[in-house]
Amino acid sequence: MTTAVDDADARMSAFIRDPYPTLARIREASPVSVVEYGADLPVWMVTRYHDVRNALVDPRFGQDVRRSQAIANERGAGLTLGSDVVHMLNSDPPDHTRLRRLIQGVFTRKRVEAMRPLVERIAGGLLDGLRGHPTIDVVRDFAFPLPIMIICELLGFPPEDLHSYRTWSTAILTRGSGMSFEQATTELNAYLRELMALRRSSPREDILTDLVRARDAGELTEQEVFSMVFLLLIGGHETTVNLLGTATLALLHHPDQQAWLRANPAAMGMAVDEFLRYESPVSMATMRFTTEAVDVSGVEIPAGELVLVSLGAANRDPSRFTDPDRLVLDRDDPGHLAFGQGLHRCLGSFLGKLEGEVALGGLLERFAGIELAADEATLPWRNTFMLRGLESLPVAVTGPTAVRRG
Ligand code: HEM
Numbered sequence: 001m002t003t004a005v006d007d008a009d010a011r012m013s014a015f016i017r018d019p020y021p022t023l024a025r026i027r028e029a030s031p032v033s034v035v036e037y038g039a040d041l042p043v044w045m046v047t048r049y050h051d052v053r054n055a056l057v058d059p060r061f062g063q064d065v066r067r068s069q070a071i072a073n074e075r076g077a078g079l080t081l082g083s084d085v086v087h088m089l090n091s092d093p094p095d096h097t098r099l100r101r102l103i104q105g106v107f108t109r110k111r112v113e114a115m116r117p118l119v120e121r122i123a124g125g126l127l128d129g130l131r132g133h134p135t136i137d138v139v140r141d142f143a144f145p146l147p148i149m150i151i152c153e154l155l156g157f158p159p160e161d162l163h164s165y166r167t168w169s170t171a172i173l174t175r176g177s178g179m180s181f182e183q184a185t186t187e188l189n190a191y192l193r194e195l196m197a198l199r200r201s202s203p204r205e206d207i208l209t210d211l212v213r214a215r216d217a218g219e220l221t222e223q224e225v226f227s228m229v230f231l232l233l234i235g236g237h238e239t240t241v242n243l244l245g246t247a248t249l250a251l252l253h254h255p256d257q258q259a260w261l262r263a264n265p266a267a268m269g270m271a272v273d274e275f276l277r278y279e280s281p282v283s284m285a286t287m288r289f290t291t292e293a294v295d296v297s298g299v300e301i302p303a304g305e306l307v308l309v310s311l312g313a314a315n316r317d318p319s320r321f322t323d324p325d326r327l328v329l330d331r332d333d334p335g336h337l338a339f340g341q342g343l344h345r346c347l348g349s350f351l352g353k354l355e356g357e358v359a360l361g362g363l364l365e366r367f368a369g370i371e372l373a374a375d376e377a378t379l380p381w382r383n384t385f386m387l388r389g390l391e392s393l394p395v396a397v398t399g400p401t402a403v404r405r406g
Contacts, residue, residue: 143244151236156206242389
């Protein structure tokens with residue numbers, strides 16, 4: 001006989017492995033549903049494509065984490081929403097506008113295109129390191145190190161400390177794992193303070209130097225520099241790693257699509273958009289709250305309620321995408337919401353896409369054959385419903401097929 005807790009655990013792990021049937025049921029049942037978030041905290045969840053899109057651009061859905069935290073506290077939920085680290089993604093205007101303006105110039109389409117040689121060099125180096133191995137872990141050996149190495153290079157963080165950045169970021173995101181949250185933030189802050197002093201005395205062409213100059217000009221506080229670096233570090237690698245892992249698995253599941261992509265490498269940009277739609281790396285946008293009552297397709301969400309917006313459900317909505325549960329790499333429809341929408345639309349979307357294109361292109365080019373080298377049922381998915389990604393993806397490879405272009 002199973003207990004209610006066992007049942008709940010089994011349901012949760014089935015959801016983590018494949019959330020789409022449940023999301024489809026919720027989406028079909030009502031435009032907005034009330035779900036339990038963490039410790040018995042009821043929150044409203046929006047799932048249909050057009051409602052999700054509207055919610056993301058509607059200023060009546062606030063993002064200020066201090067207010068969301070106050071709402072959770074009022075409900076007696078012992079939940080920490082991250083109000084100890086305030087950054088642009090959990091702020092509302094005017095703070096959001098000021099913080100985003102300070103950094104957005106670095107991530108324009110043109111500036112990111114100029115980063116292509118850097119991304120190719122780092123991806124190529126990682127693939128070189130895998131030469132001669134009959135089995136590789138696509139996530140641990142490639143998808144994980146790639147984006148963190150890139151964002152650290154842009155920030156101006158010394159590559160020899162890469163291991164520490166990973167430890168800090170894991171501890172900050174996954175509370176209860178190894179190092180404590182407090183120790184990780186204290187160490188990261190001390191490390192940053194030292195590096196900022198260094199950049200002040202000997203400036204370089206990197207984001208940290210720009211942020212130090214802005215702080216000295218009074219455009220942001222020291223605490224805001226820490227939070228900005230933290231957000232870029234997390235946003236810069238916790239997302240792309242998911243894209244690369246799930247895209248590779250999708251190619252293993254769809255040999256016809258893999259063959260098509262190998263034959264049409266120039267279509268990689270379009271394919272990456274489809275991977276992002278099919279398995280959205282950020283499955284749930286960050287917590288919002290209603291600043292006043294809002295009508296969502298006939299359902300009223302009262303003022304002062306916490307709201308989740310499901311990007312993963314919206315991107316599989318059959319009212320927007322034909323045959324949404326099929327991977328169709330030449331779908332040629334960039335209308336997915338994997339990067340969000342509105343004020344908080346992903347600042348790093350061009351970089352995320354470039355990393356996806358270069359990394360997946362490199363992987364296919366280096367290895368003529370890729371095959372799953374694990375029992376599908378045992379693949380470890382990240383244990384969260386906010387992000388969608390694999391922790392490990394062992395793959396048997398044959399190749400290298402080709403010499404690198406260029
Ligand atoms: C495939 C890769 C990526 C995906 C799928 C992704 C997804 C997202 C999503 C959905 C949001 C909005 C969340 C919300 O509204 O609650 C967001 C915001 C953000 N992302 Fe990304 N992201 C990716 C890569 C990156 C990279 C490489 C960077 C770093 C440079 C980055 C930096 C940010 C920042 C700073 C924000 C906050 C923007 C704001 O609040 O105005 N992202 N991302």
